[in-house]
Amino acid sequence: MFKFELIHTDKKTGARAGILHTSRGKVETPAFMPVGTQGTVKTIIPEELKDIGCQMILSNAYHLALRPGAELIAKAGGLHKFMHWDMPILTDSGGYQVFSLANLRKVEEKGVQFRSHIDGQLHFFTPESVVQIQEEFLGSDIMMPLDECVDYPCSKSIALSAVERTYRWLERSIKTKKAKKSALFAIIQGSVYKDLRKQCIDLMSKLDVEGYALGGISVGEDKSDTYEIVKYCCEHLPKDKTRYLMGVGRPQDLLESVQYGIDIFDCSLPTREGRTGKSFTSKGEITLRNFKFKEDFTPIDKECSCYVCKNYTRSYIRHLFNTSESLAPRLNSLHNLYFYFSLMKKMRQAILKDSFLDFKKEFMRKYTTQ
Amino acid sequence: MFKFELIHTDKKTGARAGILHTSRGKVETPAFMPVGTQGTVKTIIPEELKDIGCQMILSNAYHLALRPGAELIAKAGGLHKFMHWDMPILTDSGGYQVFSLANLRKVEEKGVQFRSHIDGQLHFFTPESVVQIQEEFLGSDIMMPLDECVDYPCSKSIALSAVERTYRWLERSIKTKKAKKSALFAIIQGSVYKDLRKQCIDLMSKLDVEGYALGGISVGEDKSDTYEIVKYCCEHLPKDKTRYLMGVGRPQDLLESVQYGIDIFDCSLPTREGRTGKSFTSKGEITLRNFKFKEDFTPIDKECSCYVCKNYTRSYIRHLFNTSESLAPRLNSLHNLYFYFSLMKKMRQAILKDSFLDFKKEFMRKYTTQ
Numbered sequence: 001m002f003k004f005e006l007i008h009t010d011k012k013t014g015a016r017a018g019i020l021h022t023s024r025g026k027v028e029t030p031a032f033m034p035v036g037t038q039g040t041v042k043t044i045i046p047e048e049l050k051d052i053g054c055q056m057i058l059s060n061a062y063h064l065a066l067r068p069g070a071e072l073i074a075k076a077g078g079l080h081k082f083m084h085w086d087m088p089i090l091t092d093s094g095g096y097q098v099f100s101l102a103n104l105r106k107v108e109e110k111g112v113q114f115r116s117h118i119d120g121q122l123h124f125f126t127p128e129s130v131v132q133i134q135e136e137f138l139g140s141d142i143m144m145p146l147d148e149c150v151d152y153p154c155s156k157s158i159a160l161s162a163v164e165r166t167y168r169w170l171e172r173s174i175k176t177k178k179a180k181k182s183a184l185f186a187i188i189q190g191s192v193y194k195d196l197r198k199q200c201i202d203l204m205s206k207l208d209v210e211g212y213a214l215g216g217i218s219v220g221e222d223k224s225d226t227y228e229i230v231k232y233c234c235e236h237l238p239k240d241k242t243r244y245l246m247g248v249g250r251p252q253d254l255l256e257s258v259q260y261g262i263d264i265f266d267c268s269l270p271t272r273e274g275r276t277g278k279s280f281t282s283k284g285e286i287t288l289r290n291f292k293f294k295e296d297f298t299p300i301d302k303e304c305s306c307y308v309c310k311n312y313t314r315s316y317i318r319h320l321f322n323t324s325e326s327l328a329p330r331l332n333s334l335h336n337l338y339f340y341f342s343l344m345k346k347m348r349q350a351i352l353k354d355s356f357l358d359f360k361k362e363f364m365r366k367y368t369t370q
Numbered sequence: 371m372f373k374f375e376l377i378h379t380d381k382k383t384g385a386r387a388g389i390l391h392t393s394r395g396k397v398e399t400p401a402f403m404p405v406g407t408q409g410t411v412k413t414i415i416p417e418e419l420k421d422i423g424c425q426m427i428l429s430n431a432y433h434l435a436l437r438p439g440a441e442l443i444a445k446a447g448g449l450h451k452f453m454h455w456d457m458p459i460l461t462d463s464g465g466y467q468v469f470s471l472a473n474l475r476k477v478e479e480k481g482v483q484f485r486s487h488i489d490g491q492l493h494f495f496t497p498e499s500v501v502q503i504q505e506e507f508l509g510s511d512i513m514m515p516l517d518e519c520v521d522y523p524c525s526k527s528i529a530l531s532a533v534e535r536t537y538r539w540l541e542r543s544i545k546t547k548k549a550k551k552s553a554l555f556a557i558i559q560g561s562v563y564k565d566l567r568k569q570c571i572d573l574m575s576k577l578d579v580e581g582y583a584l585g586g587i588s589v590g591e592d593k594s595d596t597y598e599i600v601k602y603c604c605e606h607l608p609k610d611k612t613r614y615l616m617g618v619g620r621p622q623d624l625l626e627s628v629q630y631g632i633d634i635f636d637c638s639l640p641t642r643e644g645r646t647g648k649s650f651t652s653k654g655e656i657t658l659r660n661f662k663f664k665e666d667f668t669p670i671d672k673e674c675s676c677y678v679c680k681n682y683t684r685s686y687i688r689h690l691f692n693t694s695e696s697l698a699p700r701l702n703s704l705h706n707l708y709f710y711f712s713l714m715k716k717m718r719q720a721i722l723k724d725s726f727l728d729f730k731k732e733f734m735r736k737y738t739t740q
Contacts, residue, residue: 038689038690038693039686039689040697041692042695042696042697043696043697043700044446045700045701067689067692067693068664068689068692071686075666075667076683076686077666077667082683082685082686084681084682084686135500156692181418215467254417275696295442295445297447297586311454315442315446315452316409316446316452316453318436318438319408319409319437319705320408321411322438323408323437325408325647326696326699327410327412327414327415328413329696330413330415330696330700333568334654338662
């Protein structure tokens with residue numbers, strides 16, 4: 001039921017246009033997933049997401065397992081029904097969140113024990129339980145296995161040990177997985193060490209997984225290291241499976257990573273910046289709260305044709321932010337998401353015409369002028 | 371351009387069905403106006419308001435004059451264009467807000483001096499300036515004059531003095547008003563003193579105004595006093611003009627007041643309760659955060675056919691409230707507003723069939739069971 005179809009690779013770069021076929025519809029790649037951590041893309045309803053070109057969203061098994069509880073969502077008929085979204089959902093296992101808890105967690109071979117960041121209650125996640133949560137309770141279309149995440153910077157020996165444990169946990173995840181409906185991706189670790197990334201890819205590409213996620217990227221390393229690792233991994237990953245760069249990023253990061261051959265992304269930026277008053281425009285990012293927009297009666301982005309840009313001015317949305325009106329994050333998030341989906345669509349069109357580099361160059365020329 | 375057309379009066383009560391004709395479209399009465407104090411009905415876009423039957427909204431000259439400033443809105447092309455709402459807007463003068471500032475304001479015959487509740491800056495409102503703000507800068511369809519509001523309880527002599535000043539200020543407001551587009555209502559004061567209410571009505575009904583608002587109602591007096599005054603005023607107000615009960619109320623208040631002959635209402639309850647997690651249902655009000663709704667997979671109101679009730683469960687919306695997700699107030703406000711508009715529509719249909727009392731009885735029988 002799940003299949004990645006590679007449609008075209010740009011002649012001058014590694015950029016790929018494809019289609020992810022799932023039982024809940026197809027996703028054209030390169031694709032961007034908005035973040036719906038707690039079963040909602042903040043401030044936005046599913047109908048609006050579909051209207052602006054969203055085909056898949058990300059949610060998080062860790063957060064949902066804590067609140068409202070995976071069993072409750074199962075009783076509700078699964079995550080799709082619970083949140084009124086009938087298109088594909090990719091769920092993160094929560095490995096990253098658990099490892100971010102630092103002093104609140106304890107890792108052992110069986111799994112990871114942690115205290116909830118909400119009420120301090122003890123929980124134990126195993127590779128098996130997170131597959132069960134995602135597959136049986138939530139009904140995800142794409143699941144992520146439990147992985148061991150390392151800090152940045154981290155020594156090579158610690159990075160190696162995390163790669164090995166993540167591999168063993170992946171084997172257990174594959175054994176647990178039952179349904180044909182939910183796909184399982186592998187998570188490639190290895191920090192900034194190319195040979196470890198290569199070792200991880202070689203190990204995992206022998207296993208029965210439907211795609212590869214790059215983990216431990218954009219965790220504090222230099223931008224040049226990020227790109228170097230993404231590029232290196234793309235060169236060594238199997239070409240017939242989906243490549244997913246987790247938690248990235250700004251428009252320029254998406255362009256750079258698509259160029260190397262990444263297919264899907266998730267990032268909270270469009271909605272997070274949407275709430276704080278930052279807007280993405282064809283000329284770069286702007287901060288709507290700034291005084292200079294007080295009497296600016298033009299849209300957020302003159303080149304944008306989203307609902308927000310067609311009907312509201314910078315001046316009005318600035319007023320909403322300044323008066324703490326809840327319509328402000330709603331409108332700004334909607335615009336920002338539209339900007340992201342529109343960017344992905346344009347990238348795909350450029351790839352299909354073998355003109356990705358030209359598109360990227362032109363985009364970046366305009367994008368950096370502010 | 372502005373005209374109130376009385377279509378029908380219920381045979382057994384004073385309940386009226388009418389049409390308010392304005393240059394921006396008609397408003398079927400009895401009508402409810404959602405509150406858009408700062409140029410936005412909290413969390414909701416204009417298209418959604420129209421979809422659920424909203425024909426007129428309320429905004430507030432006081433708040434808009436402070437932020438973003440009336441001149442700025444004038445530069446934006448008026449309030450309708452600024453906030454992307456092309457149907458009628460009634461603006462309150464802000465008299466009530468200014469008088470609520472207590473120690474921050476000083477009343478004299480010329481007008482009222484006050485300090486902004488936001489930054490403490492000094493402002494001076496006169497009957498003339500608030501008409502100018504509403505008519506010239508905001509472009510309201512219905513304006514409210516500056517009135518002197520009194521506390522509750524208040525002595526008869528103070529109430530009388532407020533009636534007299536409000537009358538003199540109304541005369542000055544009428545003299546200031548220029549355009550034919552904007553209608554001006556009178557505000558009837560007089561606290562709980564029937565003879566003062568009568569005196570105010572007699573004085574003001576001789577002036578050239580397009581409707582009558584009841585001010586100083588629901589300010590702390592007993593419910594029985596509220597209804598008594600509303601009933602008494604309706605019996606004495608001219609029948610050919612609109613009657614507006616300011617800042618009221620709960621569903622049961624609307625039913626009671628429509629029965630006496632009130633035509634239009636405004637109240638922040640549907641959106642305010644919407645944000646705090648209270649929902650209006652055909653069986654009464656419920657608090658969605660309650661534990662008992664944790665696994666309640668039914669809609670907010672089984673008898674409701676709004677977007678929210680068609681697509682989401684109490685359990686899901688409770689989860690959104692518990693995780694402080696901004697979609698919670700949005701969905702709950704939308705449902706609550708739908709409930710209010712739907713109630714007004716049903717009241718109107720009942721009036722047209724001379725069955726208002728039966729409708730009210732049946733509504734109240736079900737509404738009080740929770």
